[in-house]
Amino acid sequence: MGISLTRAAQWTMVSSSTAKLVSTPMNESLLKEILHFVEHFRSQYPQEAEHVFEEPLQWSTTLVASDFKTDYDISDSDVQSHERDSEGHPLLQLSPPTVYVRSFSQLSKLLHLAHDKKLAEVRACLEENREPLVKILGRSFASDLVIEAHDDAVSVVDRTKEEGLSKDLEVKVKLFQLFQDMDKQILDTLLKDISEQVRLNPKAVKNEVEILQVFCGGGDKGLLKSLRYTSDFEFSNGYRAPLWRQVQGDICYLVIEPCDTETLHITCSTAGIFLNGGIKQEGEENGYEQTSDTYEDLVTLLKSRSPHFAEKINQQDSAVQELSTKKEKTVNEQLQLELHTTRRNIYEPRPSGILSTCGKTEENKTLKSSEDEHKNLRQRAKSKTKAELSASSSPGHVSSQKLKTSAGALPGEPFSESSTESEEEEEQPYRHPETNTDLPSEYWQIQKLVKYLKDGDQIVTVHTLCAMMDFNLMQESCQMAIQDTGALKVLLNLLDTDEHKCEIGSLKILRTISHNSQIRRVIVDMRGVQSIVKILDSPVKELKALAAETIANVAKFRRARRNVRLYGGINKLVKLLDCLPNLASLTPSQEEDIEVACCGALALWSCSRSTKNKKAIRKAGGIPLLGRLLKSPLQKMLIPVVGTLQECASEESYRTDIQTLGMIKDLVRNLSSDNDELQMHCASAIFKCAEDKQTRDLVRKYKGLQPLVSLLHKADNKQLLAAATGAIWKCSISQENVTKFQEYKALEILVSLLTDQPEEVLVNVVGALGEFAQIPANKAAIREFGGIKPLVKLLTSPNQALLVNVTKAVGACATNKDNMVIIDQLDGIRLVWSLLKNPSADVQSSAAWALCACTENAEDAGETARSLIGGFQLIVKLLSSTNNEVLASICAAICKIAKDEENLAILTDFGVVPSLAKLTNTTDDRLRHHLADAIAQCCMWGSNRASFGEAGAVAPLVRYLKSKEGSVQRSTAMALYQLSRNPNNCITMHEKEVVQPLIHMMGSDDEELQEAAAGCVRSIRLLYMANRNAELFTFRN
């Protein structure tokens, strides 16, 4: 109760005598805990409950005399308890509005009487008795205990026994212990509560803002139009709000222009993030007030305000992930810290509960979350302990003044304190993971060097840079030291000096430390990219190479890549590629050129991850140069070159160029390199390019298929495996390639790769199998190698890309009767069917195609279909899809399923006829073909022919006859033939002038078409004849 009251409870900041407990959730729960404690005190510790307080607890109560019942003497408005102490004073006395209570049993009873006003009573009691323990136990005792026995109360109990002190004292000690336990308990619960709250700090806000800034601009593709702080000035504690607002917890203000809504004015405060009344510039006296809900972070707020943002942020997977992990990290660290500090506050030997010795000034400072304190945690803790020790070294001599300060002190301290510290601390464990408090010796050495770096002339600078290079710059502590001490700024400034020795030294350091992502960001923030790009023009080759290498590292994130492009870096980098890579003998200068080109390629590789950069590289004429470098024999050259090419091959234009400039040959050649990485990039480039038929043929021509297959043996390197299987998949789209692959026994290896592989490999393997299975012999082969079972098993994968390929492969395999038996046994039909529920249209259509094959080849497919509950509804429902491929596939599936009459009857019940009729207006030939088939099939049941006519399906069908596509003509003729069995349909057809095209089709070579067309014409003719006969008959009569 002691600590929790003084330290945890949040008091209003009014003068001590009238302090009120602020009504925060935390105080609420605190009060509840205390209430619970007091209420049950009587039953749990009957002996202690009878103990008479040293001084009564007194407060103004809302209870009146009438609330008291038996056990009390009631006279007018005054109440006295029957229970009395040894001197005969009542233990409870009420003289409205003040009540005096002198024992826990009376307290418990009183609270019991208070019913629903319990909490209010506890609150009033605590507010008016700021030092309950002193009143209960007596001042001298409390201070005694606190100082001597805080951490070892038991020994005091022993001692008191030894000294034969009164039993009264023993009870007091017991009471004190109870309070202690209670304290710990309450604080622990409170801590748990705090842990659940997200508390913001400037660092977290800054991180988030920085990340979001990366995604600003860029028109519709960006997340936001712009995002900026209202103030560029940042206080040393990371806050940007004016000081008087910082007291309120405001961290900074942002102005955000989303792409789709009006400008948002946002306040970031420690309590959360919310919209304000529109703070444009610092100092303007306009609305600091909150005008929206409070959100825990910026992204959540933006998501709720800007639909565009919400949509885009989901696409920015990586970034968001980064963001969220980062946030998690900060929050976690902070929590740990809070727990840490608060725990220590509890267990530290300090009289914090009753006699908080911290001076008022200090607490004020911490409450203001005071800023310029850059002490680290330990120092601070130490100094505090010291202060406390000195305070407690004069036991029993607790001056009234001290008590006053403690009473007037502003509590709530542990939390505000820990939050200030966490701002500083939160960075440090992140930056110096090895040690929390002690900086490594490198830090100081580097700091010294930086001084010389700043003060020295060129000669000294070179020495300093050389000395700096001798540190292990890959080590994070050194990197951070360079950043912290301002060396990074100097290094970047050196790049603008024109002293090429200094530039070289600086770049040598930069290229190493830029492996650190934080440093990369700082380099970009400090406009380092401009300077580095400028150096690419230097006449010194070594400098060019170093600059390019540094860019290769820095351009690992988007903003950096954009900067490289904006400052013309792409053109300059492309120029670096210009060298003669494959001369037999080289002059030193040519060798240097090659080195420079290598670095240039590395930089382009990093840059090529942005689409706009890909275009820029192409525009700068980079592709032919890359093609020339591809002939180099050097691996260190080939890896970045092929890496760039495969990165860029996602663009159609690159694929064409790669093919037409004859790079496929070189790519194929390097498939047989002895370097895994190079092989991987080559395979990956082929994977991307082999969508094109000519490329596939070229790969075969240059004998690339065999090396691809042999790459499959490197099953340990999953990236390589994924690239190789991808290339095989795409190459196998050409049947000639499949034949070749068979020679190299690719199928068997592929089947063996169906299990225990990561998804990116599986997608490609299954894709390849789907292509292989287009050849009938391979279908049986897949079965013989045991491939059916793993394939069917993959039907349950959650990966949509994989599902598309699996269903395709299963569908292809299902056309073999023996395969179908196995698939059926493995419940494959049901699995395929259930994939129709998949949200992805690709999966839906792919599954429907597979379903066609399965239904056609399974023994009792009709019955299986019926046994699937909801399957037919699902299929009919999918006819309202907006995707033509889905529609076509579903029509095809319906056509197969409806071959079973019973199924057709069910489908009809589910309304397949109007659904099909609705689709007839399509112009997509593929859909028309399958739709006409489905309609023809569905005519076979009941009055469906008439229903189609009524639903208006006939007239559009007649139009299909004009289609150039043979398959469409045939299916349509069949459908018309079926429909023509209904006289009304015949009339419609006749009206739409169906006869002429049909007669034309009767002259076709295709017998089925002939027959269908003729049949249809016959129906029409018959109707006419019948009609005429009827007319004649009527006429005669």
Place this chain on the structure above:
Amino acid sequence: MSKISAMNKRTTQTLAENISKQVEHFSKKEVECLIREFNVLMAEQNNSGRAVHGLDRGKFISTLHSIFGLTDDRMTGRVFRTFDKDNDSVVSMKEWIDGLSVFLRGTLDEKIKYCFTVYDLNGDNAISREEMLHMLKGRLIRQPNEEDPDEGIKDLVEIILKKMDYDHDGKLSFEDFEKAVKDENLLLEAFGTCLPDFRVICNEKYCVKSPFYPLSVNVDF
């Protein structure tokens, strides 16, 4: 007049042929150009004083300054000493061309040797702490409230020794220096600029065809 110049031309050619055999990196034609330019410098010098058989210290240093952009007095003096191999206080034509071959065309090894000689102030084949201190003095902007203005430099010398003094004998031997420079080329001019700037060499004016002087000079003859 034409006779004299013809004779001059002949002597120059023979001289050039001789020298080009002894000096690396320059062709005979290039040496000829250098000789002519040397004569121009000599002529400028003689105008203002008595005749000597080479460039005196003042003329040499001002030439370093105007053509090669070397301005550090501490260094230019040492460069003169290094050029002046026979220690006769003038740089003869042979010495001049010899020096320039390192200056303009020198290999790394030659440059290391040259720089080491420049930095070895007392010629004891080692660069001592004191020598370094002397050469680096004043290269740090003095911290106003530091007691010992040279403290920083002394500290820096220790840092340099830590890096370059491989045999830990407290001074830099030639081997130390050579190894350090080969390790990190930036350390070639460790104690002061004593080689012409890269740009001077690359400058169009001193392009490869005529290593040092413009072709237009040749046309005069």
